[in-house]
Amino acid sequence: MSEILEITIRSIAISSTAVLTSLAWSIPLSLKMISSDSRITKIFISIANALVGFPTVLVGLLVYTILSRSGPLGFLGILYTPLAIIIGEAILVTPLIISLLYETLNKARQTYWELAISLGADDIQAYYIMLRETIPDIIITALLAFSRAIGELGVALIVGGNIRGYTRVFTTAIALEISKGDFETALSLGLILFTIVSSITIISRLLGARRE
Numbered sequence: 044m045s046e047i048l049e050i051t052i053r054s055i056a057i058s059s060t061a062v063l064t065s066l067a068w069s070i071p072l073s074l075k076m077i078s079s080d081s082r083i084t085k086i087f088i089s090i091a092n093a094l095v096g097f098p099t100v101l102v103g104l105l106v107y108t109i110l111s112r113s114g115p116l117g118f119l120g121i122l123y124t125p126l127a128i129i130i131g132e133a134i135l136v137t138p139l140i141i142s143l144l145y146e147t148l149n150k151a152r153q154t155y156w157e158l159a160i161s162l163g164a165d166d167i168q169a170y171y172i173m174l175r176e177t178i179p180d181i182i183i184t185a186l187l188a189f190s191r192a193i194g195e196l197g198v199a200l201i202v203g204g205n206i207r208g209y210t211r212v213f214t215t216a217i218a219l220e221i222s223k224g225d226f227e228t229a230l231s232l233g234l235i236l237f238t239i240v241s242s243i244t245i246i247s248r249l250l251g252a253r254r255e
Contacts, residue, residue, distance in 0.1 A: 047228070051235055054212040057125055057199075058192040061132035062185050065140050070181070073144040074170060077152050088145050094138035100197030106131040107201050123204035128212070131198035136188040143187065147180040148173065179250055186247045190240050 076084045108114050110122040110130075121127050151173045159169035174181075196214040203210035205219060213236045220229035 047231060047235070049208070050211055050213060050216050050232065053125070054193055054236075055239070057128050057212060058132060058189055061129045061192050062136060062140075062188045064129060064133040065137045065188065066181075066185060069137055069140040069144060070174075073141055073148050076141075076145055077149045088142070091138045091141045091145070095142055097135070097138065098197065099135060099195040100201065102135045103131055103198040103201030106134065106198065110202060122202060123206060123210060125203070125210055127202040128199050128210060131202050132192040132195065135195060135198055136192050139191055140184055140188050143184040144181070147177055147184070151177045151180075183247050183250050186243045186250075190243050194236065194240055 076088060106127065107122070109116050110119070110127055111117050112122075121130075155173040155176045156169045159172045160166075164172065193213065196218065199205070199210070199212050199215050200218070203212065203215065205211050205215040211219075213232055217229050217232050217236070220226070220232065
């Protein structure tokens, strides 16, 4: 039971950090895109939309190639660590976050940003007002990204290595327990994961309904 709790805490911590990391670069990038109506921006957002459902195993393979000993960042020695999973999951959820944020912030720009500018605010103040008014939408985006991150297997397995007490998370632990024939533990982990994802879905819907 203690190991299940440990896996639960680790899974939540890793996926939460991954989402926050992705938001750190996705929000500025989305703000940059909505302020530009260039062809490059349209191509970039189309690519982001197309990558929303990108297979997690391919993301894991990409990150593994970069972080492996022969890769460009192999000297960091972070392969098979929680940090490697965080990086992989952050990359995985970035297209989803950008796709949702672009749509949200683009609508908000036409309302809050232009209104703020007309009332004498400068660009920075206008963007601040716009972000403040869209916090509920950003939270919903973060929750959806978290659901995507915590339920993935490819990245966690390939770059995390499923090391007991260190990088083992829900999905890798479930896969391992099934292979061992310990279906009781696998079902327990699966039930906890299902509860977390379902709760997040319900919260997201409630926030969306309240926002409307």
